[in-house]
Amino acid sequence: MTSESAHSSPVIETARRAKEAAAVLAPQPRTARDGALLAIADALVARTEEIVAANAGDVAKARAAGTGESLVDRLTLTPERVTAMAADVRDVVALPDPVGEVVRGSTLPNGLDLRQVRVPLGVVGIIYEARPNVTVDAAALCLKAGNAVLLRGSSSAYATNSVLVEVLRDAVASVGLPADVVQLVPGESRESVRELMRARGLVDVLIPRGGASLIRTVVEESTVPVIETGTGNCHVYVDEHADIDMALDILINSKAQRPSVCNAAETVLVHAGIAETFLPRALEALTQAGVVVHGDTAWQQAGPGLVAPATDEDWAAEYLSYDIAAAVVQDLDAAVAHIRRWSSGHTEAIVTTSQAAARRFTQLVDATTVAVNASTRFTDGSQFGFGAEIGISTQKLHARGPMGLPELTSTKYVVTGDGHTR
Structure with a gap:
């Protein structure tokens, strides 16, 4: 399914809004992006009770379905865990800003000034499993790197993720940025995942986080470029x-x-x-x-x-x-x-x-x-001194190993002349 043929799809409309919001976010200075992150951290703390209440419903459903306790623990949010998520967002604020970094540059023999600079990827889709903390972690890292983010968590955490994304969107809007830089992909069915994977031209890259089956499905079925976060044998x-x-x-x-x-x-x-x-x-x-x-x-x-x-x-x-x-x-x-x-x-x-x-x-x-x-x-972004990571890529193109903020950017060349013609 392409973005052209699925004009009426809620998933595609969400991706369209994300692309428009990404264009607004990309040129914003670091102060604007960091301001949004600080607002998010404050909002998480202020709305802890609301978040934990929604999470309790997801946890109850998981237990009723016979979910193992280790998975239930990964799903569970407590006030202490929400406070820790807010602290992690503040830690992201303190990290160096990758956007605008000059990767290399020189003056060519003909006098042209050439610079390769880091720029946001654009719209990043994250497909992940039970842990709702990924919702906040992924959003914070993507925003810091100037990207809009589309979040598709598992159905087991849908109520929790819905409230978390509402908190994130309200916080972003409160500082004057488009709320649509953070969106939850609508729907709980596999069809919504498939639509996201086929939104080529609207979504710039997909990053799956989870077990081998999830990652294999995204890699094999997506028409959107994928950064493969790998299994670990x-x-x-x-x-x-x-x-x-x-x-x-x-x-x-x-x-x-x-x-x-x-x-x-x-x-x-x-x-x-x-x-x-x-x-x-x-x-x-x-x-x-x-x-x-x-x-x-x-x-x-x-x-x-x-x-x-x-x-x-x-x-x-x-x-x-x-x-x-x-x-x-x-x-x-x-x-x-x-x-x-x-x-x-x-x-x-x-x-x-x-x-x-x-x-x-x-x-x-x-x-x-x-x-x-x-x-x-x-092998971990924080252990490597990157401050945080979006995942660990086991592929060889674009990013390999723990993916910090620089790996959530691309580059473009800026060529400056003085009336130069070829």
Whole structure:
């Protein structure tokens, strides 16, 4: 469906309004955009009771539908969580403004002045799952970068998102900017998502945030350009020259510190030269952390009864749970070969005291982030010092890795002459 053929669609009309609002927002100075964000932060605090009441309805419906408690927790907003969202918006205000930054520039031999400058993307569509905090986070980051944003959360959070977007729109309008720079995509059906994905010419880019199925659907079906935020089948490779205590700390942190996120480790690979010493200690540490090991023959022999046999499904899995796949490999090159076959290209880590091994691993592994003697959990916009992120891109065009404010912009060339003709 194109924007021309769907002139009567509420989704397309929403996108049209967003495009008009984006044109008004783009030339606004930083003070105007930051003023809108500060108004949003204040409004969230002032209308906390209204937000939490709407959220309680969504939570009750989720529980009645038999939704698991971990998902219910991600859906739930408390007064403390709303206050934290407002604080996060204020943090975005303090970040450097990417709009207008000169990426490169020079005076050409013919005297023309050439500058490549950052400009807003325009209209950004965000398709995401249960967490309503994404509604505020995504809106704040898009506005800071001068973009209008179309928010399409899951139906499970529809009441919460409706109130949140109303709060955001009222706050933006209160400082004289078009309320339509923030809009909730109308409708709770999959058809509304499909229309958004086909609004090419009105929506400049789509960013899906969620599980593998959601991301795959958006990437495969969208005619709007997509920045693919990826699943995380992340590996920790323990090299022959690893410090065992360090390797255990990194493995447990990578897997068990927060297993439900995309930068958690899902597979551990161990060099055969260190396996006899490392495997028993690793099994003990993983078991104490509540992690179920799905291992190859070497791991099964190291802990009879403790290790489930690993299959290709395990090597491919993004568990997002207290499970980990485990294998012993003959050498670093075998570890790299395993990673090349099964990795989602998110984050891969090596633990080693050998500079040569670290250098070879970082050269051969193709991922957004390669960590040397550090947890996979550091692949995160705030941990990288970006202040915030819209997601972690696992593709290679436009943006790769944690996407901060600069990744929510494009560039244009400004050519200034003095009557120059070619």
